Amino acid sequence: MSEPAYRRLHVHERRRQLLELAAELFATHAFAELSMARIAREAGISKALLYHYFPSKQELFVATLQQATEELTAATEPPAELAPPAALAQSVDAFLAWIEAHETAYRKLLESVGSVPEVRALVDEVRDRTSARILDGIGAGPNPPPRVRTAVRSWLWQMDGAILDWLEHRDLARTELRDFLLGALAGALMAAGAAELLGAGG
Amino acid sequence: MSEPAYRRLHVHERRRQLLELAAELFATHAFAELSMARIAREAGISKALLYHYFPSKQELFVATLQQATEELTAATEPPAELAPPAALAQSVDAFLAWIEAHETAYRKLLESVGSVPEVRALVDEVRDRTSARILDGIGAGPNPPPRVRTAVRSWLWQMDGAILDWLEHRDLARTELRDFLLGALAGALMAAGAAELLGAGG
DNA sequence: GATGCTTGTCAACCGATGGTCAATAAGCTG
DNA sequence: CAGCTTATTGACCATCGGTTGACAAGCATC
Numbered sequence: 199m200s201e202p203a204y205r206r207l208h209v210h211e212r213r214r215q216l217l218e219l220a221a222e223l224f225a226t227h228a229f230a231e232l233s234m235a236r237i238a239r240e241a242g243i244s245k246a247l248l249y250h251y252f253p254s255k256q257e258l259f260v261a262t263l264q265q266a267t268e269e270l271t272a273a274t275e276p277p278a279e280l281a282p283p284a285a286l287a288q289s290v291d292a293f294l295a296w297i298e299a300h301e302t303a304y305r306k307l308l309e310s311v312g313s314v315p316e317v318r319a320l321v322d323e324v325r326d327r328t329s330a331r332i333l334d335g336i337g338a339g340p341n342p343p344p345r346v347r348t349a350v351r352s353w354l355w356q357m358d359g360a361i362l363d364w365l366e367h368r369d370l371a372r373t374e375l376r377d378f379l380l381g382a383l384a385g386a387l388m389a390a391g392a393a394e395l396l397g398a399g400g
Numbered sequence: 401m402s403e404p405a406y407r408r409l410h411v412h413e414r415r416r417q418l419l420e421l422a423a424e425l426f427a428t429h430a431f432a433e434l435s436m437a438r439i440a441r442e443a444g445i446s447k448a449l450l451y452h453y454f455p456s457k458q459e460l461f462v463a464t465l466q467q468a469t470e471e472l473t474a475a476t477e478p479p480a481e482l483a484p485p486a487a488l489a490q491s492v493d494a495f496l497a498w499i500e501a502h503e504t505a506y507r508k509l510l511e512s513v514g515s516v517p518e519v520r521a522l523v524d525e526v527r528d529r530t531s532a533r534i535l536d537g538i539g540a541g542p543n544p545p546p547r548v549r550t551a552v553r554s555w556l557w558q559m560d561g562a563i564l565d566w567l568e569h570r571d572l573a574r575t576e577l578r579d580f581l582l583g584a585l586a587g588a589l590m591a592a593g594a595a596e597l598l599g600a601g602g
Numbered sequence: 603g604a605t606g607c608t609t610g611t612c613a614a615c616c617g618a619t620g621g622t623c624a625a626t627a628a629g630c631t632g
Numbered sequence: 633c634a635g636c637t638t639a640t641t642g643a644c645c646a647t648c649g650g651t652t653g654a655c656a657a658g659c660a661t662c
Contacts, residue, residue, distance in 0.1 A: 206628050206639050230515065233619060244641050249621065312514025313432060344571040345580055348562050352584070355561025360554035369546040378547055378591050382554070385587015389580050408610055408657050436649065446612045451650065 204243075213251055216241055220262045225303035229259055229310035229317070256314050263317065266303070267324055270296055282335040286383075289331075290357075290376050297361055298372065305365065308358065325354050336387070336395045349390035353383050415453055418443055422464045427505035431461055431512035431519070462518050468505070469526055472498055484537040488585075491533075492578050496563070500574065503567055510560065527556050538589070538597045551592035555585050 207215070219241050223232055234255050238245040252258035274292045276285035297304050311317055329350045330340070338346055357379055364375050384396055409417070421443050425434055436457050440447040454460035476494045478487035499506050513523055531552045535544055544552075559581055566577050586598055 352562035356558035359557025381591025389583025
């Protein structure tokens with residue numbers, strides 16, 4: 199006689215739907231700009247159910263971020279067949295391309311970094327992996343001298359700053375920005391007294 | 401017969417007390433970690449009174465920050481009698497010294513940047529002033545080519561990254577870090593194709 | 603010392619938020 | 633159709649940032 203008041207989904211279906219929706223929403227709104235009530239409403243479910251699948255707002259955010267970082271990590275994986283300098287150039291290029299395609303998401307992410315400790319941890323982890331990858335690529339061991347480690351890690355920050363400036367002004371070609379960033383890395387390594395690590399591409 | 405239920409202070413007294421307390425608290429806790437109720441309790445007054453003096457939490461935060469940035473700006477003002485390269489070196493050194501003396505405050509600030517739009521605006525403004533100061537010091541006009549602007553602005557981000565790495569590991573002398581940063585700026589300017597802007601100190 | 607006035611101060615309240623819980627009902631199984 | 637599992641919900645809670653109107657501290661005046 200009467201229709202069901204709600205549709206029951208299998209756990210994995212519902213979870214997938216929610217993750218997908220959250221990714222969409224967090225790509226356009228910063229962490230603080232979204233309420234769990236709003237997400238639930240948008241998903242057509244109750245807030246309680248949302249909490250049944252993700253125990254906290256932060257966990258939901260981190261879960262969607264994890265997805266994105268996997269995607270990003272894969273997209274910027276340097277091709278093994280290229281020599282380190284060229285591989286790095288291609289990685290940076292792929293990274294910038296990803297940013298261009300997800301500009302708002304990138305900005306909102308940087309906005310959200312402060313809000314959630316776990317997000318800071320996650321971003322830090324990505325930076326760690328990335329700098330390890332770079333250090334490996336340029337032939338520095340896993341335990342480089344402090345100045346070299348600082349050079350690489352600080353360069354990753356420089357990258358974020360340069361990208362924000364780029365997105366704000368849009369007066370540089372992507373290749374120009376890429377070349378600048380590669381040059382800046384070389385400069386930082388030189389300043390760290392590690393000129394010998396610079397390959398043919400420096 | 402009965403004692404007064406509370407002590408009345410003059411507006412400027414109360415305001416000074418609150419600003420001082422807020423500076424202390426925000427130096428040890430990030431924006432999101434502090435509630436107005438807590439601040440009021442700690443000050444021994446009601447929340448309503450706190451709001452009487454500062455119309456919002458963000459305004460209170462910004463007010464305390466303004467104080468700190470004035471202090472910082474003054475401390476890193478480059479001495480006019482020094483030639484630009486030496487002046488920059490001294491500015492950076494003074495900045496690093498300030499950080500060393502206010503380590504927790506600096507970290508908490510960077511944590512808070514994302515949370516409050518107004519804070520982002522304020523930090524941006526400081527970065528703008530600083531980069532203008534640098535561009536002026538190295539002899540670039542007020543309207544440098546995009547690559548040079550990007551180089552300087554991104555270097556400020558690199559500075560924050562390097563400092564966080566420094567505070568985390570503490571395995572570099574302050575002068576080492578300062579020299580690295582100056583070298584990195586030179587490297588960034590070179591990468592921006594602005595080698596001619598590098599003075600004798602580059 | 604009583605009176606009045608200015609204004610610094612507070613208790614009580616509001617809507618929204620992140621988060622919890624017991625009860626309900628969708629929809630498969632026999 | 634009965635019974636069971638469990639996905640789902642409405643009602644609730646503490647806390648947050650912020651607001652409001654009434655109270656009273658302490659000075660001025662007589």
